[in-house]
Amino acid sequence: MKHASNVDDSNTDSQAHAVWEKDKNHFIHPFTDFSTFHQQGCDIISDSDGIYVSDIKGNRFIDGIAGLWCVNVGHGRKEIGDAMAEQATRMAYFSTFNNLTNIPAAELSAKLASLAPAHLNHIFYTCGGSTANDVAVRLVHYYFNRIGKPEKKKIISRKNAYHGTTYMAATLTGIESNNWMFDTLDSHVSYLSEANCYRRPAGMSEAAYCDHLVGEFETRITELGADNIAAFIMEPIMGAGGVLVAPEGYHTRMQALCRQNDILLIVDEVVTAFGRLGHFFSSEKVFGLTPDIITCAKGLSSGYVPLGAALISDSLYEVLGTPQGKGGVLSTGFTYSGHPVSCAAALKNIEIMEREALCENIQRVGPYLETQLKTLKHHATVGDVRGSNFMMCLENVANKETGELLPLEARVGDRVAEEAQQRGLIIRPVGHLNIISPPLIWDEAIIDNVVAILDASFSAVTESLKKDGFM
Known part of the structure; x- marks a missing residue:
């Protein structure tokens, strides 16, 4: 070749x-x-x-x-390059702080809401997958602070999970070699076993292995106390940790435990979204999940320009979108949140995906x-x-x-x-x-x-x- x-x-x-x-x-x-x-x-x-x-x-x-x-x-899509160039020459950048916005960010937000599960209608833009996961955790903690449950801080992740390399995302990442000699925020995260059917205990059926994994989560909730756990974060299929496919029933049973214990569900679709599994988002259509937050990046712009996003549920937004007090603001974000050139690239990328099926x-x-x-x-x-x-x-x-x-x-x-x-x-x-x-x-x-x-x-x-x- x-x-x-x-x-x-x-x-x-x-x-x-x-x-x-x-x-x-x-x-x-x-x-x-x-x-x-x-x-x-x-x-x-x-x-x-x-x-x-x-x-x-x-x-x-x-x-x-x-x-x-x-x-x-695929590479070399002139349409995406042209869309980026047109936006860059029209208006390459302006702040989205202080009640300002731009056309591509608004259009992309509505488009993502139309593609995502019906309850995920609010988009927080980041610069990639790591920052999307950082934002998800920060907003989850903020949410529980706002509703009077400040003790709910622990995030449950999994061994061999990959969620990024910024400080919080690196802590969420359960691949030990990723963090050799690096500091992490260990007090915030507790790790469950990965769902690795290939290396499940000898002689254990897939159904019994699913019971084992769900039982481990039940035990961890008891050990930590549900009142101390804010969220469970998972990739629908683990990516860098070995493309690990969980046993049948795992996803919905883990979600059920979250719902029973007032634990929010963050689904990291940085890899699995935008077609890799045959759908724009796989959480609901492939795995039967209704997450509180979906994070995405990568395929969102097909890598033509850095862009990430956290898709927030209506129920969370009801709290996040309520002022803290007179003059209260949601005091988090990035200079490049909703960058117009990035959003223009993503819109054209999605258009190509839909047109070419x-x-x-x-x-x-x-x-x-x-x-x-x-x-x-x-x-x-x-x-x-x-x-x-x-x-x-x-x-x-x-x-x-x-x-x-x-x-x-x-x-x-x-x-x-x-x-x-x-x-x-x-x-x-x-x-x-x-x-x-x-x-x-x-x-x-x-x-x-x-x-x-x-x-x-x-x-x-x-x-x-x-x-x-x-x-």
Whole structure:
């Protein structure tokens, strides 16, 4: 799938090296592995089109991760660029503080309310997913303060959850390695077990496992006291924590416990919203949930410009929208809340999704991706293939019978991703996992090509693991 460009190789190499040096010397990347970065630096992605991205040397790759869960409508959509340019030249920015607004923010708010579950009619804009989750927690605490329950502060999250990297969002995140040597606000958060059907206790049925997880929540409520718990936050399907799909009935039973104990439900749809599971929002239509707050980002603008949002229920807004007192204000927000260029991009993104029926495309093609990826389980290292529609994960193991993992130094997820990239496909390695979250415009022919690349990649990795003494 890779190809060389027709530009002069010497000039291209010189330019690439100059950019590589600048990047290595000055850009602190998110989640940098400094054990290799100082020597290897980064591959430079310079161009994109549709389902493809190209590096600065002209090598072309299938984008198997949609940028990072987000480029849902695909790369290079001129319509979105034009909408951003038109808004930027008309009025790029003005404050939304002090009773001021702009047309795209107002239009997008109404559009999101029309797409979301019927009770979520009020939108608080942020700059991304982390800040959306921070805002959700801050508003929840504020809500309970306002109704005379200031002791309700604890947020229940889950191990291996990913909710972001700002201070509060990082604390909500239950992936231990994400917070090594970083401080967190531990007194505010309590963690339940993740819903990991692949690694449930041996001999336990899926139904019994669901009982076990719900029972753990019941016990935690008793231990902490319902009067001290403000909210439970969950991803409908865990993303960076391993694309973990909960057992049937889990979501509605956890919601029922929240309702019984006056615990608000925050559903983090930063990944699952805007088509990845075949709907603009998956909470209600896929999982039967009626959250008090939905947070979203990523696919909201298809990653063309930073934008996040917290969708707030009518019942919460009834309190939030009531003045604290004479001259009282809701004293939180961001300079860029409801940024007009970002909102214009999101409106055009949603227009494209609706016009091209991309949610319907996922409902049709998503099961095909699931089925074809499962054919890779014949490889010695592929222990599990899981997920839903265009949100998939392959878990690599040393022993399929026991689920035992390969040692960290085997770098199995990295090996698979490297082999795939050599064959023209970019996928995401996360430890022993490989995550696939493509643009929503893939079709069956592309899926067949991707699975063929992965098939060859896993074969090569098995041989290299044997050669290096890991198998």
